[in-house]
Amino acid sequence: MYSIGDLSRRTQVKVPTIRFYEGKGLLPKPERTAGNQRRYDEAALKRLLFIRHCRDLGLPLIDVVGLLSLEGAAGSDLNRAHEIAEKQLADVRDRIARLQNLEAELTRISVACDGKHDHVCAVLHAFGDHSECMGTHSHKK
């Protein structure tokens, strides 16, 4: 049996975050000691590791919920898990592409004021000037 602190140490998930997950229904309510403190078993540890891994991969909690609900599922439900992974992969690739655009533009901006700042810094100008950048950047993260 682990205390909430033990669980935190083993999973690198902070104590308040564990309680937060419990509140959100991602973790089942654990047993309590006579003094009302949470005690967790192996299953809770695994589940929390699973959640943490998903989060590290960038899955929003809502998708983690989706995956958790598939536990022990069979047949067509399994496709769901696969779909989530695929969707996430597409999303990541999209994010990479957009960030690479930003990288190019930020490089341009940064170079604009490299060392010499004569009168008005070109960086400020570049930040404000949308026209100089090729390729629109979208509004999403």
Place this chain on the structure above:
Amino acid sequence: MYSIGDLSRRTQVKVPTIRFYEGKGLLPKPERTAGNQRRYDEAALKRLLFIRHCRDLGLPLIDVVGLLSLEGAAGSDLNRAHEIAEKQLADVRDRIARLQNLEAELTRISVACDGKHDHVCAVLHAFGDHSECMGTHSHKK
């Protein structure tokens, strides 16, 4: 003179967001009509475009405030603008690198359950299994 809706159309920034920026001090309080509606001038339009561009580049509002405060600055203050650009660039590169790690791992996960799902889908297993992934992914976005 532009109404808030005009400004919104010209900048692609939503109306409530413009008011939000005003509340945060990013935009100065505009003139009002007799009926209490906001009226903006050219300067406000430019400032809002600047803010939007910064946001598109991924700068948090706090950094945008920093840049805005540099307007008309001179000498060493100008380095601040350059620093912000550099910092943002480093951040973007970092995000790209991490996302590329995720891409690799998601590919692995997705492939693990490609079409055939025998008994227990490997995707679910792979999501939970942190050990199979090389290179730790950090906890930050």
Place this chain on the structure above:
DNA sequence: TGTAATTCCTCTAGTAACTAGAGGTTCAAG
């Protein structure tokens, strides 16, 4: 066994950067 340090409890509120809605007023067109 006593006590002090540590960990735990709940609850509220704050973070970023908006977005949505309620309930009401003003403006512009026909």
Place this chain on the structure above:
DNA sequence: CTTGAACCTCTAGTTACTAGAGGAATTACA
């Protein structure tokens, strides 16, 4: 001059946590 679109303020909700207050339980050591 009336309608309908756009505007006003204000509150609350979103995501995924984090921080703090105030107090109780557990653990370590003498």
